[in-house]
Amino acid sequence: MNARDPSLPLQADEVSALGAFAEQVWDEEIIPALKDYIAIPAKSPMFDADWAQHGYIDRVVRDAASWVESKKVPGLKLEVIRLEGRTPVIFFELPATKSGSTDTVLLYGHLDKQPEFNGWRNDLGPWTPKYEDGKLYGRGGADDGYAIYASLTALMALDRQGVPRPRCVGLIETCEESGSFDLPAYVDVLKDRLGTVSLVVCLDSGAGDYDRLWMTTSLRGMVSGVLKVEVLTEGIHSGDSSGAVPSSFRILRHLLDRLEDSATGRLLPESFHCEIPGARLEQARATAAILKDEVYKRMPWACGADGGPVLPVTTDPVEVLLNRTWRPTLSVVGAEGFPELKNAGNVMRPYTAFKLSLRLPPLVDGNEAALRLKALLEDNAPYNAKVSFVPDGRAGAFGANGWNTPDLAPWLSQVLEEASQAHFEAPVGYIGQGGTIPLMGMLQKSFPAAQMMVCGVLGPKSNAHGPNEFLHVPYGKRLTAAVAQVIAAHP
Template sequence: MQTTLTRELPPGELNTAQALSDVSQAWDSDILHQLTEYIQIPAKSPSFDAQWAEHGHLETVLRNAAQWVEAQKVDGLQLEIIRLPGRTPVMFFDIPATKAETSHTVLMYGHMDKQPEFNGWRNDLGPWTPKYEDGKLFGRGGADDGYAVYASIAAVQALKNQNTPHPRIVGLIETCEESGSYDLLPYVDTLRARLGDVGLVICLDSGAGNYDQLWLTTSLRGMASGILKVEVLTEGIHSGDASGLVPSSFRIMRQVLDRLEDSATGRMLPASFHCEVPADRLAQARATAAILGEEVYKRFPWAHYDCEGSTSFSLPTTTDPLQALLNRTWTPTLSVTGAEGFPALKDAGNVLRPYTAFKLSLRLPPLVDAARAVQEMKALLEDNAPYQARVTFETGGGATGWNAPGTTPWFESALNAASLAHFNAPAGYIGQGGTIPLMNMLSQGFPTAQMMVCGVLGPKSNAHGPNEFLHVPYAKKLTAAVAQVIAQMP
């Protein structure tokens, strides 16, 4: 009989190999199946499904997840689905502490609402048709962020399996994040007394610079959005008859947008939309640029074509890795994410269109106040319209970004230990260009809490777009890393 020698662990220390084995088994035997069923449900966020309550998809995915959590029989866990009138529901669970010497609470966060379908999916893939291929689970929402509640509970079970003492752990799973979490604050207010003294927040809704190490998100951009509409006529008219006399609504739209953005460079013109990059974030960006190099920009699906054996690629705004990181995390940028007033190409005749409408998405640096940016944006776009056209900006609200608090010694040590144990590489630090509204709320409510903001959205994972996937091997290691960090919380 062969005997395996193992290091005798001090009482309360987590055996990291066993933890990874336990969470991997949970993923393979159950979680993958749960996420496959989850992906099939079009649980679109309220901003993309005005009839979400009648359709019941958000209720279904939350109830399914709650039933799975309760079926895990986590010792001491109490769970409830809370519904405030007219608001999307949330799940709240509470697991009592087994570590006597701490009064802090760990708050685990996730969301189950999804972005809409989008087009361009690979022929054999689709947003609601999950497919598991080469360690990747394709489909809308699995990585953003349906997996979070399952991974959170699997991490807790890894602690329980080894009788590793842990602080009190609470979970908050919402269904409005992709709409800006406008329903969440009332729930946080309702639950504030029950959250306790939060010392660590674990949010698994973020990204990863690569799949080779644990990545901590250090900042998130904010967002201001809305619909800009330019109206010139009450109905479409023959373009040959009217063009040259009736100004094009599209040309006026371009003029109005030029007040906001330098179209040649993409630089946002209002000075108040910019902020200085803090010195510590700049130093972290330099270190991350050295790790990732060209992968910072090569990770995106650039359009290209082959012509007589040569390949021509679309180019990024910069090929300098450091500047590329700063551009996508600390620079304000404008995107047009939707348009109205245009016929389909096959239906486009010789008609001067009566109006042009764009949906605008303005990403703001982490330290810029979103509410003020929305107000300035509205005034700038609507004032003194060319040709006295009717120009309106219907705001879709805003969410201020987030800059992580300073990292305490225990937290930094725990992150590096977890990354070395499961990836054989130290933890990396990276800012993200997206927005998680909850993080700014929690930093204000719990200013001394450490923020473990991580996620599986690494290269090519393409959240919100076509062919979105969850990188399962990385998710397993991240789940085990979460367990290890909780175990080391003082």
């Protein structure tokens, strides 16, 4: 066992050494590895039904696993686990170096990616990595291909200095962007090997800015699926049919009016809302005081009617934060049944289909919401049109649950503040996120006493899922060192 007294806090030189080691590994090894990773179109199964045949997911898994094994960390064991018909996961473990430690720290990330999207800068592309001004551009680097590399680097930083730490395991999946529908089976298979998890480090979240360590306090749930309205078996001349045949688009608009107030964006069914806990309201006010109007000004607004930018839903920073973290919202993220503009003749189209993304407050059950949404949209269809809403969820789970972090233990609250001051020279920040990480709810149910450190590099304009996604490398380096410091303080 290590000779260093584990009861002593890290000294200034040790903290500095964590940062220096993280910076070196990022510059020499992680950035090159991520460039290779970005170049591989390892799209999540929802966006690549033939993922197994294409082999891209297997490739990024193989590359990441090989990188981990090449570090030859003493005691490290790694396995790529493949259940029949499911996307693979990487599971690695490192034995404790802290005498008497029996608990486990679980580090989580994922390697599957969102699809390409359009609108990338002319010199950029989703599968064309480019490192410029401290930003590594390309799909998946920030969301969150870096996680496995940063996780192992944090552990290596501790072992290199002889800083005692608990047993650590890594769980890296390849189905997160599809709702993690494969993950419960793996968590069940691995439950005995996971051990007694008392701290979860999840590197798949965001940051309010790049000036401090940010902790995620909540995540929204989600229901996504395809709403389709059919009125004809084939397209016919619009001059001959309009006024007799109801427009499938108009019917779809009518159905969405059941769900959303189009004037305000408020979701109408009260069952999709929940009471916002008082602690989260206070944190939103504190975060609004830090970020001010940057919470909405950071968006890439188009030029509006008067020559100024398009206006946000609200300019109250507190309300912006609550809207994107604790209130339900609807987005139409795809459409089908429309020809391209250049091919759009005067034809009454036979059907209209929208891909809906309904973000839910953290305390609303995703599966129940999906069933309510399906009934709301399908029942009593106007004109007796054929209406269907098909959720994306699989294996009986039609929606993903959100997550609200448990209260922080005093030791974790203290070390988060210390780590933020040490590596960012600023107090730690707390912020809710509008995205969804299904694993967090799963792990909280499996390990209700575990502390949660949910964080990530997705700060202003990093634009995960959209064009010009980038990883803010200086932030990634400091975050890696902060994670190491937190693990070192694990009691």
